[in-house]
Amino acid sequence: MNFKKNVHFSENLPRLIFGATAALTILSLISIFLFLLISGVGAFKEIGIKEFFLGTNWNPTSFHTPSWGIFSLIAGTLIISILALFIALPFGLSIAIYLSEIASPKMREMLKPLIEMIASIPSVVLGLLGLLFLAPLIAKIFHLSNGLNALTASILVAIAALPTIASICEDTLSSVSLRFREASLALGTTKWTTIKKVVIPAAGSGLVAAIMLGLGRIIGETMIVLMVAGNSRAFPHSFLDPVRPMTANIAIEIKEVVVGSLHWQGLFAIGLTLFLITFVINLLADILVHRRHSYEN
Amino acid sequence: MKKIILFFTILFIGIFAFIFLTQNQSTTPKKESLVIKGSDTEVQLVSNLVEAFLEKNPGADISVTGGGSGVGIAALLNGEIDLANSSRKMEDKELEQAKNKGLEIQEFILARDGLSIIVHPENPIQQLLIDQIAKIYKGEITNWKEVGGKDEKVILYGRQSTSGTYVFFRNFVVQEDYSPEMLNMEGNQAIVDAVKADKNGIGYVGVGYVKDENNQPRSDIKIIPVAQDEKSEAVSPLNSEAVKQGKYPIARPIFQYLPHLPQKNSLLERFLRFEMSEQGQEIIKKAGFFSINEEDEQKNQQFLKNIK
Amino acid sequence: MKIRGYLQEAIYFSIFRGSAFIGITLLFVVLVLLFLPGHSVIDWHFLTSPWQHRDITKGGILPAIIGSLYLGIGVMLISFPLGMGTAIFITEYSKNSFWRKIIQLAIRNLAGVPSVVYGLFGLAVFVNFLSFGTSLLSAILTLSVMTLPWIITASAEALEAVPQKFRETSLALGATHWQTVKKIVFPAAFPGSMTGGVIGIARALGETAPIIIVGATFYLSSLPTSPLDKFMTLPYHTFILATQHSSPYASSYAAGTALVLILLTFLLSLGAIIIRYHYRRKKDW
Numbered sequence: 001m002n003f004k005k006n007v008h009f010s011e012n013l014p015r016l017i018f019g020a021t022a023a024l025t026i027l028s029l030i031s032i033f034l035f036l037l038i039s040g041v042g043a044f045k046e047i048g049i050k051e052f053f054l055g056t057n058w059n060p061t062s063f064h065t066p067s068w069g070i071f072s073l074i075a076g077t078l079i080i081s082i083l084a085l086f087i088a089l090p091f092g093l094s095i096a097i098y099l100s101e102i103a104s105p106k107m108r109e110m111l112k113p114l115i116e117m118i119a120s121i122p123s124v125v126l127g128l129l130g131l132l133f134l135a136p137l138i139a140k141i142f143h144l145s146n147g148l149n150a151l152t153a154s155i156l157v158a159i160a161a162l163p164t165i166a167s168i169c170e171d172t173l174s175s176v177s178l179r180f181r182e183a184s185l186a187l188g189t190t191k192w193t194t195i196k197k198v199v200i201p202a203a204g205s206g207l208v209a210a211i212m213l214g215l216g217r218i219i220g221e222t223m224i225v226l227m228v229a230g231n232s233r234a235f236p237h238s239f240l241d242p243v244r245p246m247t248a249n250i251a252i253e254i255k256e257v258v259v260g261s262l263h264w265q266g267l268f269a270i271g272l273t274l275f276l277i278t279f280v281i282n283l284l285a286d287i288l289v290h291r292r293h294s295y296e297n
Numbered sequence: 298m299k300k301i302i303l304f305f306t307i308l309f310i311g312i313f314a315f316i317f318l319t320q321n322q323s324t325t326p327k328k329e330s331l332v333i334k335g336s337d338t339e340v341q342l343v344s345n346l347v348e349a350f351l352e353k354n355p356g357a358d359i360s361v362t363g364g365g366s367g368v369g370i371a372a373l374l375n376g377e378i379d380l381a382n383s384s385r386k387m388e389d390k391e392l393e394q395a396k397n398k399g400l401e402i403q404e405f406i407l408a409r410d411g412l413s414i415i416v417h418p419e420n421p422i423q424q425l426l427i428d429q430i431a432k433i434y435k436g437e438i439t440n441w442k443e444v445g446g447k448d449e450k451v452i453l454y455g456r457q458s459t460s461g462t463y464v465f466f467r468n469f470v471v472q473e474d475y476s477p478e479m480l481n482m483e484g485n486q487a488i489v490d491a492v493k494a495d496k497n498g499i500g501y502v503g504v505g506y507v508k509d510e511n512n513q514p515r516s517d518i519k520i521i522p523v524a525q526d527e528k529s530e531a532v533s534p535l536n537s538e539a540v541k542q543g544k545y546p547i548a549r550p551i552f553q554y555l556p557h558l559p560q561k562n563s564l565l566e567r568f569l570r571f572e573m574s575e576q577g578q579e580i581i582k583k584a585g586f587f588s589i590n591e592e593d594e595q596k597n598q599q600f601l602k603n604i605k
Numbered sequence: 606m607k608i609r610g611y612l613q614e615a616i617y618f619s620i621f622r623g624s625a626f627i628g629i630t631l632l633f634v635v636l637v638l639l640f641l642p643g644h645s646v647i648d649w650h651f652l653t654s655p656w657q658h659r660d661i662t663k664g665g666i667l668p669a670i671i672g673s674l675y676l677g678i679g680v681m682l683i684s685f686p687l688g689m690g691t692a693i694f695i696t697e698y699s700k701n702s703f704w705r706k707i708i709q710l711a712i713r714n715l716a717g718v719p720s721v722v723y724g725l726f727g728l729a730v731f732v733n734f735l736s737f738g739t740s741l742l743s744a745i746l747t748l749s750v751m752t753l754p755w756i757i758t759a760s761a762e763a764l765e766a767v768p769q770k771f772r773e774t775s776l777a778l779g780a781t782h783w784q785t786v787k788k789i790v791f792p793a794a795f796p797g798s799m800t801g802g803v804i805g806i807a808r809a810l811g812e813t814a815p816i817i818i819v820g821a822t823f824y825l826s827s828l829p830t831s832p833l834d835k836f837m838t839l840p841y842h843t844f845i846l847a848t849q850h851s852s853p854y855a856s857s858y859a860a861g862t863a864l865v866l867i868l869l870t871f872l873l874s875l876g877a878i879i880i881r882y883h884y885r886r887k888k889d890w
Contacts, residue, residue, distance in 0.1 A: 014783045015698050021690030025757065026708060028750055029715055035729045036722070061367075061458040063467060063474045094624035102618055103625070113878045114629050120804070120874040121635055122811025124840045125863045128847045129638050132856060136494060145452045145495040148480060159631060166628070192614035213717065220719025222814040223840075226483070227848065231457075234477035242480050247721050247814070252481070254725065254818050256367030256459035258374050258394065259733055271725040275718055282717035286710060312674055332835065337849060344658040344824035351826055360835040361824035363849060377738055484849035509853065510660075 036275055040268030043068075047262075052269065056235050058249070060263045068266055070273075072235045076150070076243035077219060079236055080229070083154035084161060084218045089211060091158070092165030096210075099166075100173040101195050112170065119163035126156045127227035135228055142240060148230035150243045156224045165214035172206030172292075173199060205288045212285035216278045222247040246270050329564040330358035335369020335382030336461050337484040338503035339407065339551055342584040343382055349580055350571045357564055363484065366461025373556055374398060379565055381554040384410065384461035384503065385468075395556075403555040405569055406597055409587040411504040411534030412466060412547040414521040415489065417496045422446045424522045424531035427470060427546050433499065434466075436476025441497060453479035454488045454500035465549055466501050493517040503551075504534045505585035512583060523547060540587055550593055551586075561604055573597060639867065643860030651861065656837070658824050662854055666862055668825050672741070672836040673810055673869070675829065679745035680752055680809050685802055687749075688756030692798065695757075696764040697786050709761060716754035723751040724815030732819055739820025742832035747819050748812060752805040759801020763794035796884035800877045807873035811866065813840040823849070839866040 044052060047068040055069015095115060099108050134155065135147030142151075176199050184194040200207070230242020231252065250267050257264040333343060340363035347359045361382075362368075369381035374394055387395075387402065395402045414430060416422060422445060425433075432438040433451055442448045455475060456463040462485070467475060482488045488500040489507070493515075509515050514535055522531035525546045532545045540548050559565040571577050578588040589597070650665055657664025699705050727747025737743045767790050775785040821841040829836045839862060846859035 011781055011783050014786070015694075018690050018694035018698055021687055022694035025687050025691040025753055026712075029712065029754065031730070032715070032718075032723070032726045032750070035726055035734075039725075039729050057477070059474065061464070063472075091624055091628070094621045095628050098618075098621040098625040102621060111625060111629060114632060115625075116878070117871060117874055118628070118632050118635075120807050120811070120870045121632075122813070122840050122863075122866060122870060124811070124813040124844050124847075125635070125639065125867050128843060128859055128863050129635060131490075131847055132642065132860070133638055139494070145450075145497045146480075146491055148491070162628065162631075190610045190614045192617050193610060216717040220717070220721070222719065222721045223844070226814075227844075231481040232478055233481070244481075247719055250721050250725065251814050251817055252457050253459065254728065255364045256371050258371050268725060268729070271722045275722050278718050278722075279714050282714035283710070286713060312678070340823055341658070341850070347824060347826065348658050357826065358834075359824075359826045360822040362820070362822040362835075363845075375733075482848075486850055486855070487848045 033275065036268055036272045040265055040270075040272040043262065043265035043269035047266065047269075052266075058233060060253070060266060066262075068262075070246065070249075070270060072233060073244055073246045073249050073270070075236055076225075076229070077245040077247070079150045079239065079243055080154050080157060080221075080225060080245055081215060081218050083150060083239060084157040085211070085215060087155060087158035088161045088165055088214060088218070092162050092210070092214065093169055093207070095162075095166040096169030096173055097195060099170045101191070101199065112167070115166055116163050118159065119167075121160070123160055123221060123223040124227075126160060127224045130156045130224065130228040144240060146230075148228055148242055149240050150229060150236060151239045153225045153229035153243070154239070156228065157218050157221045160221060160224065161214045161217045164217050165210050168210035168213060169203075169207055172203045172210060175206070176202045205292050209285040209288040209292075212281050212288075216281045216285070219281070220247060220274070220278055222251050226251055246274055250274075329356075330360075331380060331564055331568065332360055332378040333380045333382060334362045334364065334372045334378050335553075336366040336384040336551065337363040337456070338366075338384040338410065338460075338462050338505070339382040339553075342408070342505060342581060342586060343553075345580050345584055346572055346577060347568075349576065350568055353571075354564075354567065359564075359568075365457060365459030366464070367459040370554065373402075373554055374400070376400075376556070379555070380568075382407075382552075383554055384549070384551045385465040386552065387554060400556045401558065403558055403600055404596075405553045405555065405572075405600060406550045406589050406593040407553050407572060408551055408581045409540065409589060409593070410549050410551050411540045411545050411587065412462065412549060413502055413504050413507045413534045414523060414547075415492050415500050415502060415507060415518045416521055417492060417494075417498060418517065418519045419496055420446060420519060422521060424524055426524050426526060428526070430523065431471045431473070434471045434475055434479065435473045436478060447497075449497045452495055452498045454482055454491050454495075454498055455479045456485075456488070456501075457481045457483065461551075462501065462503060466547075469549070470547060489515070489518060503586070507534070508585035512585060537587055541590060548587075550589070558604055566601075566604055569597075569601070636867070639860050639864045641860075642857045643862075643864040646854075646857050646861030647864065652865070655828075656825065660852075662852075666839070666842060666865065668828055669837040669839045669842040669862065670865070671828050672821065673839045673866075675741060675836065676745060676748065676838060677806050677810050679741070679832070680748045681802070681806055683745065683749040684752045684756050684805065688753050688802070689760045689798055691753075692757050692760035692764055693786065693791065696761055697782075697790065709758075712754045713758050714754075716758055719814075720751060720812050721814040721818070723747060724818035726750065727815060727819045737833065739835065740833045741829050741836045743819050744816060744821070744836070744838075745832065747815050748809045751812070751815065752809050755805040755808070756798070756802050759805070760794065760798035763797025763801070764790065766797065767793045796880050800881045800884075803873055803877040803880070807870045807877070810873070811840055811870050813844050816841045817844070839869070 052068055054071055056071045057067040057069050058073055060066045099112055130152055135152050138147035138152045180198050180202055181194055184198040225245050226248045231244045231248060232242040233244055236243045250270055254267055344361045347361055366383040366385050369383050370391055372378045373381040392402060429444050439451055441451055453476060482491060485502045485506040488502050492498040492500040507515055507520050514520060522533040523546050524531035532539045534545055539545050581588055653667050654665030655667050695705060727743060731737045731743040731746050732739055771789050772785055775789045816838055821838050822835045823845055825835060825837050843859050843862045846855045
């Protein structure tokens with residue numbers, strides 16, 4: 001009788017402890033969404049969803065009446081996202097193709113970790129280098145007064161997102177079954193044609209997932225844009241204009257708001273928007289990847 | 298796996314040893330502490346004051362953070378800090394909010410600032426009228442040639458809305474919303490750094506930021522004398538006599554705010570008295586700002602008298 | 606035709622090869638560009654003295670280093686056990702159900718949420734709701750919440766990679782579920798989840814945005830002795846020196862601080878990579 005009890009207890013205890021840990025963790029993760037919602041939803045009610053998302057003037061501390069439209073901020077995020085992706089995608093894909101299809105296994109072992117090390121460069125360091133070196137360079141090249149604009153920021157953000165895109169593309173490409181390649185080569189095509197017409201299409205959805213995850217990383221970037229994007233409230237018209245993405249705006253204004261004020265709620269509403277955008281993008285990428293895995297198996 | 302655990306144990310011991318060996322403060326029972334937050338214009342000045350103060354009052358725990366006057370005032374209203382640095386006066390609605398929260402805001406005048414207009418050294422402009430400055434920052438004047446300079450677009454540098462300097466400059470000089478094209482920089486220093494690299498830039502900074510560590514005007518930017526109107530003489534903020542006599546059009550007092558009257562002989566009271574002392578005023582001057590004038594001093598003394 | 610095909614291949618392949626090497630060079634360019642303005646500033650004094658405000662050349666970044674160390678250790682102490690425990694529960698103790706998949710999906714995608722949003726969460730909950738204020742504790746808790754999804758995902762993947770055969774064999778030999786987990790499954794998964802953990806800490810150490818929001822200080826007169834004290838961190842200090850300090854040496858000090866920070870994160874990342882490499886070598890399944 002005692003024996004059975006002992007077994008029971010020592011089996012249930014770990015289950016209890018782990019269960020409690022899991023419960024605590026999952027609860028706190030759910031509460032992220034909840035707190036954002038609670039703190040921010042008041043803004044949607046007061047400002048009105050249409051005015052919030054489509055108004056182009058975000059000026060909560062205006063001389064006259066405050067205005068609460070985040071469209072310029074969204075445009076700022078969008079411009080940087082497009083530009084950074086435009087730079088990081090071909091770059092990342094090229095690196096991935098090289099690592100997975102062309103490099104010798106030894107090269108790959110050596111180079112892949114190095115590429116991943118780029119991901120551990122803190123973004124404040126990239127921002128610092130932007131201020132010290134890249135911004136003056138861009139100013140010189142384009143004959144601008146200063147280099148604090150969307151282009152400078154996008155280049156640095158692209159560097160930050162590069163390892164994500166390269167790494168996941170590489171994983172996807174190398175997971176394409178060897179048989180596909182062998183069959184293609186047996187038919188007499190060159191290695192490049194094999195890559196171009198067989199491997200890449202076969203990797204298809206995985207590559208899309210990589211792009212989306214890279215995009216999520218790009219959208220969420222705060223420090224680089226805070227330091228070099230210029231932060232002007234005007235609606236940007238070109239890549240050489242200063243921009244003010246949603247992330248930087250939150251980081252800038254959050255410290256001056258009184259808890260519970262409309263400005264506070266407005267910033268949380270922006271945070272909520274960011275949360276939903278990045279969560280959905282990641283979710284879609286995730287579903288794509290999992291569909292691939294089940295397809296491959 | 299045992300190796301990994303061993304590795305981490307050694308790492309931990311090493312880290313704790315490092316921390317332990319580099320701690321050279323004696324363990325005193327409950328320390329007095331002060332939390333100061335707010336104006337970026339004042340943050341360096343107040344940090345200097347704190348550092349000097351601590352030489353005479355070792356063992357106290359004081360922290361200073363910037364972020365802008367708005368940050369300080371918000372923190373004050375949220376009940377988080379002991380002293381708020383603010384380069385602008387608190388607004389009525391903020392005082393209302395304070396009252397509603399049961400606070401009795403006390404105002405202390407720290408120093409005087411001559412808000413300086415800066416441009417690139419190669420900019421040929423010799424002076425500007427207040428009205429021109431306002432139009433430039435409103436976005437009505439967009440080209441330097443309209444005020445006698447080169448045929449180039451004006452690039453506006455300003456602060457974030459958290460900044461007391463931003464608010465003061467807007468309310469006092471521009472008297473209108475800033476042009477949305479203005480680049481909102483992180484702090485006074487960021488504006489200086491930007492303007493010194495931008496031939497067509499213009500910026501506004503606290504006078505403490507236009508002087509170098511020897512209290513001489515910096516050579517990498519040009520400080521523009523300002524005239525009230527066409528008939529008045531243009532005055533430079535470096536001219537301390539003129540500033541004291543009130544001739545510089547953009548002079549302002551800079552403040553510190555307390556949530557309540559401090560207790561007699563508390564760390565806070567001693568710090569405030571230090572700021573008013575000769576040594577404190579010296580530090581203020583060394584930081585490039587101007588010491589308080591007689592009227593300010595009287596107001597401060599009045600406030601200090603109320604402390605029981 | 607064949608020759609054209611090979612020419613095309615040669616061109617493209619050299620583009621790809623070139624990209625890879627440009628990528629690697631970027632890494633070194635970053636280090637060199639930091640080293641140039643920053644290295645002259647670093648010496649033993651710089652690393653071990655308190656911050657001097659009036660003349661920054663006389664002081665050092667000790668408070669920032671200590672702050673970052675405390676932060677890293679604090680985050681590790683909270684997120685490692687919680688994260689690994691949660692992962693163990695999800696993979697070993699819960700049935701392979703719809704809910705489990707949903708939870709894993711949700712957690713994986715939380716890892717992609719921007720750090721500034723976690724900062725907002727930390728502000729609302731730890732600084733305000735629980736009234737911890739802008740202290741070391743608030744920062745540790747906020748960054749722990751941020752690191753949790755990452756650690757859970759890495760640990761869960763490592764656990765799921767352990768072949769089912771191991772578990773079945775162990776149970777067949779008469780071990781209990783807990784004994785199986787404790788002595789077979791978890792040790793096998795430990796290196797993998799450790800790798801994830803170390804990378805998570807490296808990321809947390811490099812974060813600035815949540816720290817801006819939850820609050821490090823510009824000037825600190827003494828090192829933090831309790832979790833409720835104010836603190837400084839390396840990335841925030843770099844940020845301040847780069848954008849707000851008016852000493853003419855500020856940018857070289859910023860570079861110097863950044864150099865220390867990046868060496869720290871690189872060391873951790875390298876450690877994680879070595880663990881992973883070692884583990885792959887030893888793995889015999």
